[in-house]
Amino acid sequence: MTPNTAHAVHQIARPTDFPTAAEFAFASFPVPEPVPGTALVENLLLSVDPYHRGLMDGGEGGFELNAPLEGRSVGRVIASRDPGLAEGDLVFHREGWRTHALVTLGAAGTRRLRVHEGVPLEAYLSLLGGTGLTAYAALTRTADLQEGEDLFVSAAAGGVGTAAGRIARLLGARRIIGSAGSAAKVRHLTGRLGFDAAFDYHxxxxxxxxxxxxxxxxxxxxxxxxxGHLEGAIEALREYGRIAWVGAISTYNGDRSPAAPRNLFEVVHKSLRLEGVLVRHHTHLQEELEEFLVPHLRSGRIGTDTTVVRGFDRTVDAFLGMLHGDNVGKMLVRLDG
Amino acid sequence: MTPNTAHAVHQIARPTDFPTAAEFAFASFPVPEPVPGTALVENLLLSVDPYHRGLMDGGEGGFELNAPLEGRSVGRVIASRDPGLAEGDLVFHREGWRTHALVTLGAAGTRRLRVHEGVPLEAYLSLLGGTGLTAYAALTRTADLQEGEDLFVSAAAGGVGTAAGRIARLLGARRIIGSAGSAAKVRHLTGRLGFDAAFDYHxxxxxxxxxxxxxxxxxxxxxxxxxGHLEGAIEALREYGRIAWVGAISTYNGDRSPAAPRNLFEVVHKSLRLEGVLVRHHTHLQEELEEFLVPHLRSGRIGTDTTVVRGFDRTVDAFLGMLHGDNVGKMLVRLDG
Structure with a gap:
């Protein structure tokens, strides 16, 4: 990669089932010049996420073929004609899956990073990023978790799952139970991540x-x-239990309708609440999230819980690996390594 | 029926599918004498409800065979050794399906009726009773209906359905849409009950x-x-829509698990909320309900929306008719007619 060449991942075909590397291609282009009102950013860290699998199918809001792809990223401004951004600024933006991008402060979610001394860069795309915000909104708003309550998290070793475990502990949850897809992940949950119990759903x-x-x-x-996870949880929930429904990663390939729980009517018998969580409805909680977590990240009480793949050319591998569950914690791609 | 003989409906067998009169029997016994701490009540009005179908299957909290049955009732005290109740008092209690009962103030939900001048007795077991309270809690608490919002109610011609329509209108709902099981009910909904639109689900x-x-x-x-009603409603709900789930009368016979909606995952995509409503969790709203509705019942702005069967010997007919959908509004049995 020469300094004047930028690189991007494009999607070139729709997947029929589980995505493969054949649906992606790497494209090269000259590093763009910032036009007035934009800043040129060199990306440092990229996020690959389960929701990208849905975007691969196209349709409204989905990935276009042979075009730049959406993805959360942290980059550094290297040239600016946006009066709000200066060279050297760190920014959070959505022009991911590429090495360089033109961004505009306040557009498409672009914001200057509030840099917290002593907090590793990875935190800004994990606990302080979309996955952390999802878990925080799910627990404090949707489910309204109270001190002393017991929590179950599925896909607990993933990005949202690990964040939910960390945040729930800080919120004073009593028992935290997780499910995951391998014995190693189960050990990681009850070991390093401090879950009280965990099991392999296989x-x-x-x-x-x-x-x-x-x-x-x-x-x-x-x-x-x-x-089946939702069905099992409905069985275990006590009266007035709450379900914060974040996603259905198990069903993002092949049949797109998750099997509905056969015991759904228990929602009435036990006065349960089932509510969907979309992080885009909770972006106003970003500052609250940072105030809540930064002291604990700084003190080392909690880690960032990430699996970091190094090198832009491994972006597609990182994405596919995440879909296969290779990661523990949030899957990220680091470009400066 | 002689003045010194009381009568009761007992259940004598479990239904295998749709209940029939063969599962019930009428029993006679001497009118009981009040023992200290109890009052003897002569029932005036009995409620038969969809949830009784579930109780017929027995199990925890279900109907016992050859024993008195639970049911909401309004009666008049005819002799009292309960210091809180005086002869002539009207009481709401749960010793239904019978002509006379011994009750104790404050036990098993027994309360003295707050009698509102100009409000017909039927109102105390319909709009001011369990069905009205269910609808009120579902709209004002569970769903948190706001002025100007659009509402869909299923089984809209039934007890809870008619109450939901009345209450939603008073709360300032914009469009109110109902489903019912016959063309006559559909006409009743858009006619007398003031629904904006209605359809026959057949x-x-x-x-x-x-x-x-x-x-x-x-x-x-x-x-x-x-x-299928839940599935259709999930399809129609806008972002941030709320479902107050009260019951599943269509499935109370035969297969007890309602088919789960195939599009349940829309709860995530549209940030919907699905929450169960059990009236026993909302009894503290009784006074608020009365303050809200009584002025409108008095002024005649709203009716009681009841189907009243006359004569205790027709109690089982009333119950079975309600299960068959013969009623419009709340099904009641009047004993003094």
């Missing part, structure tokens, strides 16, 4: 394993999976 | 009929039915 029906892990039931469920 | 998929009745979508759905 080992048996979620309802049965959850009943063993939480014999007295749960108060809140953060759902990243849907289907 | 005439086509709920989603399609609702899309015609509410081409711009709905904000709130009060669900008395589940299954």
């Amino acid at each position: 080992d048996g029906p979620v309802g049965e394993q959850l009943a063993q892990a939480a014999p007295d039931g749960i108060d809140v469920y953060v759902d990243n999976v849907g289907g | 005439d086509g998929p709920v989603g399609e009929q609702l899309a015609q009745a509410a081409p711009d979508g709905i904000d709130v759905y009060v669900d008395n039915v589940g299954g």
